[in-house]
Amino acid sequence: MLLNLPTELIQWVLRSCSTPTFLQAAISCRTMYEIATNCREVLVHHLQRTPGTLPADLRSMHAQELFQLLLRRASQQLYGAQFHADCVTFKSWANSLNVTASVLVPREFLTLALVFREQESIHLFQVIGGGLRPQARLELQWCRPGAVEILKTAFDGDDTLYILHRFRPSVNDSDDYARHPFVRHAMQLGTDTTVYLSRCSIQSPHGPIRICAFPDHADYEPLALAAARGGIFAISWQKAQDTSDLEVTLYICSSESNCDMRPGVIETSYNSCVLHSSKRQWFDGHRGLQGRLARGLLPYDNSSVVGLRFNDKSSQLLYYYRAQTLYGSFQRIDMSSFPIQPTLYENSCPVQFTDSLSLLFSIEVPFFGTHQTQVLDGFARCQWKYLAFGLATHREEQWTVACLLTSETFCRAQNCQHVLQLERGRRLPDWSVVARLWGFQHPTNSLGCIVAASRQGTRLAVANWKTIYVWALEPSALIEENSNGFYPLASQAQDSGMIELRPIVLSLEAVCFQLHFSEEENGLIAITDRGVMCWDLGPRGRGRRLIQHI
Structure with a gap:
């Protein structure tokens, strides 16, 4: 029905829709592809709305070049990944997986220690190339x-x-x-x-x-x-x-x-x-x-x-x-004074959410950080910045918000080891909100949510029962509070200017108990009650759902 409209009207519709919808429409048929990839004005409009730094020679680029650039940007932002992501589920022929006894082992290559019910051994697998490679069996x-x-x-x-x-x-x-x-x-x-x-x-x-x-x-x-x-x-x-x-x-x-x-x-x-x-x-x-x-x-x-x-x-x-x-x-x-009786501290930090509202945030261990050595007045000092995931619940209205927060600290260069240690960022007391994660749902089950970040910090995933939400991030821009303009106005709230990130949603049809990214940024591993799921969120997926027995 849309193709019955004049070309100019179709271009106006393509310009008015969201960028993920525009890309889906562009590949729906040959006619739509020709219209979408030859209208330079529409392509520039969607590039300006997509996170990323625009090239200096944008005006001289042809329409086909703009479309290819938009596709690369869309892939980085996971546009449409919920439709083309591939998933392979690994199951046992005989016994079901004991999800509470199995564990993901973060090593150079992600390792799975799997325990199956009614078995007395532990099966070790390496996650390589989106699949599971048997490594050993512990008796x-x-x-x-x-x-x-x-x-x-x-x-x-x-x-x-x-x-x-x-x-x-x-x-x-x-x-x-x-x-x-x-x-x-x-x-x-x-x-x-x-x-x-x-x-x-x-x-x-x-x-x-x-x-x-x-x-x-x-x-x-x-x-x-x-x-x-x-x-x-x-x-x-x-x-x-x-x-x-x-x-x-x-x-x-x-x-x-x-x-x-x-x-x-x-x-x-x-x-x-x-x-x-x-x-x-x-x-x-x-x-x-x-x-x-x-x-x-x-x-x-x-x-x-x-x-x-x-x-x-x-x-x-x-x-x-x-x-x-x-963690609550x-x-x-202090191992040097064993036995010990340490105090229990709550994971709670007051953070200014808006100009008129401060919330108590629970903040996870940072997943991304930077280190920079500066010389001021002849003295060298090191600046550390951290990016972390945090949650806060309004005390009276009881709504919950998920955000990305940043904090920084300084030390003398002569006392600095110059080695990034993300776990030390948990100590910092002063945090500020840099982005809001739309789509987060407060858990209503006994498991709570499970949070995982990729190694380079470009992906953040949250599993809530049978659903996984994945946000695409540019951590280097977020940790600098978007000083380079990576996130356009379309990604910012109109009233506060806060960056708003929206996820893709993956339906597992199984309860997720553990979640971890593989060595690849688009590789996501989930231990579920129906087996181990290996997701590939990359652009080459075809939306396949496969089952393999181990």
Whole structure:
């Protein structure tokens, strides 16, 4: 019907529609393509509305050159990617994926440690070229027959995979097995479900396995596990018979001894201390507690810690709570004075949202940063800038806003290591909003949202149950508050001038539990209840949905 109109009217329609719609219309048929790619005025109009720096020779460029430039800009901004993105779902032939026990391991090549239900091994895969390449299979070694249930896994940031599991020894075993210290723990407790921790090398999966037991937490369920280099790990425990009894414990591995009954197994012991308990008030002078109550939120002391994460070279431990998107609180960890009783601080920072409104933001660890050395008055100093994702909820009206925020700090050049460390940006107290992320939906489920950023910071993804929102970013322009004019007026709010970014929306038809970008900016990996999904958001996709069995 549109083609029945005069060419001039069709050009006016193409000029009036959004740029993604214009590009979709341009490739709908040959006639529309000829009209769209030969109208220079329409092409310049859409280039001026698309984020990017316009070339100096724009006036001398031909219509076809302008169209190709617009296509490249559109690809960078993910225009239409929700329609042409390819997705391959990897499933097991027999057993379903244990999503709470599997983990994404961020290494040089993204590695997946997958656990399948009713299996006692961990399967390692590398994510390469949008596919999964088998790497190794980790088998847990035991000194007696029995069944193993893998509960949680974690990566220490170096080469070690931590595996939290429950061992149920067989009933009809000889007395020789019963004399083993691990088995004796279970017998003394009157239970056959003791929880253990195994440490395995990813680089040498067939090397020795280090094992320790937790007899003091036989009646607890582990909710979260985090690991750091040097044999440091933390576990969030919840009592099985009293779910309000919560505890976070820090462990440091100490002595080791070879297992006499099984070669390749090393028994380890540890020192431990309780970092957080629901039976005590750990917040800084009730300030964090009062802030939560003022916003109609429950105290974190009564919330389950379902996620833990070491930050800034293990000097901090971040707490993630049920139904929350970002970490809700953190502790400063000083290993030199072990055991410790650190204060629990809330992840809350007042930020000016508009000229007349200040909001309390929860701010994630920065995903992008810059470093620059300046010389002022003969003194050299270094400037650090950070870009981070943040959330805020209006105290009275209860609406939630997602934003990108920036902060900066300075130090003397002679004291600076000149190495970018994004995790240190979490310490900064002063932040300012540089962009609003439209399309963010406040979670209404117990998982909360899952946030992931690509390595170069050009993509930001948020998973909310069965939907993933992906924003295209130009972090170098955002961190400088658009001083180079990369984002045109069409990307800014008319009243405030704030940059407004809009996402593409991917429907998974599966619940997303973990999310991470691969080494490619357009590669997105999701662990779901229906398998591992590998998305390719690049412009060469054809909207294919494939299934492969592993």
